[in-house]
Amino acid sequence: METKTERQKLNRIKAVLAETSHTGKWLAEQLGKDPVTVSKWCTNTSQPDLYTLNRISEMLNVKVADLIY
Template sequence: MQERINRIKEILVIQGKSQKWLAEQLGISATAMTAICNNRAQPHLRDLRRIAEILDTDVRELLVPTK
């Protein structure tokens, strides 16, 4: 089972936005975004911050808390 590190997929669902839309905003492939949303890959911190800006949320909301 994949360890869940990010909550990007959850935030997209809450906001009613698609993975494809976010991939287009970031300028990455839909396949890369799917891997990120399914926690098979993790975005670079720079990209994580950009995702937070695009989704108008705190970067901490995109991550699964450790405590």
């Protein structure tokens, strides 16, 4: 079973949102997702699927690799 520390290292969505001056609420609106879902991604409680990760990278104008550790 993974620990909280390991779970925190899966994605950088929260950091990239901050770097690009966007909010989780903005991302949720752009994706048509519930803000709670995006919040779970930002806290690494759950992860977006690869299709959604690609969409996020396009919206934030970053590479998919920039969104993951």
